[in-house]
Amino acid sequence: xxxxxxxxxxxxxxxxxxxxxxxxxxxxxxxxxxxxxxxxxxxxxxxxxxxxxxxxxxxxxxxxxxxxxxxxxxxxxxxxxxxxxxxxxxxxxxxxxxxxxxxxxxxxxxxxxxxxxxxxxxxxxxxxxxxxxxxxxxxxxxxxxxxxxxxxxxxxxxxxxxxxxxxxxxxxxxxxxxxxxxxxxxxxxxxxxxxxxxxxxxxxxxxxxxxxxxxxxxxxxxxxxxxxxxxxxxxxxxxxxxxxxxxxxxxxxxxxxxxxxxxxxxxxxxxxxxxxxxxxxxxxxxxxxxxxxxxxxxxxxxxxxxxxxxxxxxxxxxxxxxxxxxxxxxxxxxxxxxxxxxxxxxxxxxxxx
Ligand SMILES: NC(=O)c1ccc[n+]([C@@H]2O[C@H](COP(=O)([O-])OP(=O)(O)OC[C@H]3O[C@@H](n4cnc5c(N)ncnc54)[C@H](OP(=O)(O)O)[C@@H]3O)[C@@H](O)[C@H]2O)c1
Numbered sequence: 001x002x003x004x005x006x007x008x009x010x011x012x013x014x015x016x017x018x019x020x021x022x023x024x025x026x027x028x029x030x031x032x033x034x035x036x037x038x039x040x041x042x043x044x045x046x047x048x049x050x051x052x053x054x055x056x057x058x059x060x061x062x063x064x065x066x067x068x069x070x071x072x073x074x075x076x077x078x079x080x081x082x083x084x085x086x087x088x089x090x091x092x093x094x095x096x097x098x099x100x101x102x103x104x105x106x107x108x109x110x111x112x113x114x115x116x117x118x119x120x121x122x123x124x125x126x127x128x129x130x131x132x133x134x135x136x137x138x139x140x141x142x143x144x145x146x147x148x149x150x151x152x153x154x155x156x157x158x159x160x161x162x163x164x165x166x167x168x169x170x171x172x173x174x175x176x177x178x179x180x181x182x183x184x185x186x187x188x189x190x191x192x193x194x195x196x197x198x199x200x201x202x203x204x205x206x207x208x209x210x211x212x213x214x215x216x217x218x219x220x221x222x223x224x225x226x227x228x229x230x231x232x233x234x235x236x237x238x239x240x241x242x243x244x245x246x247x248x249x250x251x252x253x254x255x256x257x258x259x260x261x262x263x264x265x266x267x268x269x270x271x272x273x274x275x276x277x278x279x280x281x282x283x284x285x286x287x288x289x290x291x292x293x294x295x296x297x298x299x300x301x302x303x304x305x306x307x308x309x310x311x312x313x314x315x316x317x318x319x320x321x322x323x324x325x326x327x328x329x330x331x332x333x334x335x336x337x338x339x340x341x342x343x344x345x346x347x348x349x350x351x352x353x
Contacts, residue, residue, distance in 0.1 A: 001030045002349055003067040004125035004326050006055060019057045023068065023330075025323055031122075031130040033080035038136045040092060043145035044319075045124035045326075046071040046343045047333050048153045048182055049270075054118060055330070063119040069326075070096035070117035072124030073139055073148030074346075083133045093148040094124070095135040095300040097156060102298035104164070115153075115294065124149070125326055127348050134297055140308035150314040150341035151186075151307070153294070157267050158186035158243070159303040160295035163194075166241040166265040170195035173235070175242040175257060177222065177250060180207040180339055183267060185315050187243045188214055190303075193310045199235050201227065207339055214315075228253045241265055248272025251289075255281045267292040315340030322347045 006021045014020075033039045051069050053059055073093040079085060096116045100107035107113035117123035122130065139148040161183070162168045174191045176184050179200040191198045192215035200211045201222040208219035220231045231237075238259040244250070245268030254264050255277060266289060281287060295303075306312070317338035320329050322345065329342040 001028060001127035002026070002323055003028055003123070003127070004069070004323050005065050005067055006062070008064045016057065019055075021055045021057065021062075021064070023055070023327060026065075030128050033078045033083075033130060035081040036083060036133055037080040037130050038076055038083060038087060038133050039078040040072070040074045040094065040129050040131065040136065041077045041348070042072045042074040042124055042126060042129055042346045044073050044149035044343055044345050045069045045126075046149040046341045047329050049333060050153070051117060052330060052333050059118060061119065066119040067123035067126050068117050069123045069125040069344075070115055071149050071152045071154075071341075072116075072129060073145045074129075076136065077128070079133070087133075087136070091139045091145070091148075092136050093139045093152060094129070094131055095137060095156065095297060096153045097294040097296065097300070098132060098135055100294070100296040101134065102296050107296070125323060125344065127323075127346060135300075137300060137304050140304060142308075142311050143313070146316060146319050146343045146345060147314050149343055150316050152300075154182035154341065155186045155303055155307075155314070156295040156300055157183045157292070158190055159306075160299050161243050161265040161267045161292035162187045162190055162241075163302070164295070164299060165290045165292045166243050166263055168194055168196055168241060172196045172240040173199070173238060175199050175201075175231075175235075175239045175254070176216075177201045177242070177244055177246045177254075178203075178270065179211045179216070179219070180204060180336070181245050181268075181270070182341055183245055184243070185214075185340060188216060189312055189314070190306065191243075192216070193306065193312060199231065199239070201231070210339055222250075228256065232257065238262075244268070246271040247275055249275075251275040252277045252281075255285065255287055258285070258287060261286045262288075264289045265292050266290070316343055317341060319343045319345055321345050
């Protein structure tokens with residue numbers, strides 16, 4: 001089968017700020033199902049910003065020659081010992097978060113936890129993938145393979161940050177910064193589906209307008225110097241929760257924007273990893289800052305039920321045909337112009353299975 005792997009760059013090592021490891025298509029054997037595992041014939045894979053960070057060398061323990069990307073959907077073609085045969089032929093998508101069943105705070109055994117598309121776990125830019133039975137879920141019937149592949153990593157991250165840690169419920173007032181982000185967009189769709197009042201920020205007027213169409217009540221451009229005052233004036237502040245992937249200088253502004261007892265559920269730091277905040281705000285406001293990392297199988301199951309019941313469709317920004325076009329999807333992600341997910345449709349050179 002063909003897979004996309006990262007490749008050691010030739011010549012002298014690039015400066016860390018210029019690193020972007022090349023990729024290539026490689027031929028490897030189709031894996032045999034082992035006890036408790038499922039072989040999925042992948043039909044589509046999708047990218048997350050993390051996949052670019054991996055090529056930029058920003059993740060620990062990067063191993064050249066590893067199959068890339070975390071999100072995928074396809075058909076079950078074989079199962080290992082102990083897995084129900086009835087799974088064969090089912091249209092599925094895969095939870096990227098492997099080794100976390102339902103423990104509310106962290107994986108049951110952090111040493112056995114990993115995310116697909118980062119060595120030693122396999123990736124989804126491949127014709128087939130072998131994964132544990134526990135991370136294989138029926139694809140809701142209203143979704144195509146491309147839409148299914150668009151959901152797992154960003155959808156699960158948004159679900160945990162919004163529903164589990166953000167405690168979002170009908171009528172809550174929720175702020176979602178940087179709405180062009182893959183995770184942020186799912187948080188918006190889920191929050192609107194739950195019945196929350198959602199406000200968003202973006203650096204792009206076009207993305208703000210699209211978020212309003214998806215159900216946001218109001219939107220502010222964070223590139224305006226006075227965006228916090230503008231947001232406070234328009235929305236009245238008092239947010240129950242901020243679902244945030246930006247951090248940096250924004251965090252102290254979110255402390256101002258939440259209501260007493262409000263939650264900042266943080267999953268990313270695109271605006272800066274180091275944050276200065278005035279600690280008395282935390283206790284005088286009874287504020288809670290909660291770190292949200294991916295999610296578990298119980299949350300994936302709950303998210304899948306919600307998607308099936310509400311017939312939610314993910315925003316797909318672009319679909320590229322064939323593994324040989326994956327680099328175009330990576331370039332689009334690097335440029336950051338997308339609104340929604342970037343998907344690669346997988347064509348099969350070898351159709352023995
Ligand atoms: N904890 C986890 O489990 C987890 C999972 C997935 C991702 N992440 C992290 O979450 C972050 C976002 O990931 P992603 O895949 O959603 O990335 P992405 O699709 O590339 O989105 C990044 C978004 O950040 C927004 N942004 C940039 N500067 C901003 C600022 N100053 N203020 C507010 N928003 C700003 C942009 O929004 P606009 O385009 O609207 O301006 C951009 O679309 C990354 O740091 C990633 O590593 C964490």
